[in-house]
Amino acid sequence: MGNQPRTVSALLAEVHGAVDEVRAVAKAEHDSARQGAANWLDRLFGDVGTRAELRVAAKMALVLWGGMGSFSDANTREDGAAIDRLGRALTRARRSWFVREG
Incomplete structure (x- = not known):
């Protein structure tokens, strides 16, 4: 894994930081759609505590991230x-x- 996060907590921190x-x-x-998506992601990952829950939440989130053009299409460099x-x-x-769990 190199320098990738090695615990569920570290991965959750990475996801929350990105959100x-x-x-x-x-x-x-002033992009209310992406603000709403960020709020949804906070709720989705809010109760995650195990590796299995993390994978399920990430799978659901990737559908949103990759499936909605209005979310995954960047309008600016910062957005991208x-x-x-x-x-x-x-x-x-x-x-x-x-x-690792934890």
């Missing part, structure tokens, strides 16, 4: 960076079969 960045960019750009960061975090969370 916070998306929210901040959306707020600055935040969305890319979120995509990487969600992908790592989805592939968390071997991370």
Whole structure:
């Protein structure tokens, strides 16, 4: 895994940090749809505590991230960076079969 997060808590922190960045960019750009998506992601990952729950939440989130053009299509450089960061975090969370609990 190299320098990738090795615990569920670390992956959750990465996801939450990426969601916070998306929210901040959306707020600055007055993008209520992305702000709503960030809120939804907060709720989705809010009660996650196990590796299995993390993978399920990430799978659901990736449907939103990749499936809605209005969310995954970037309008600005800042938007693109935040969305890319979120995509990487969600992908790592989805592939968390071997991370430690905790």
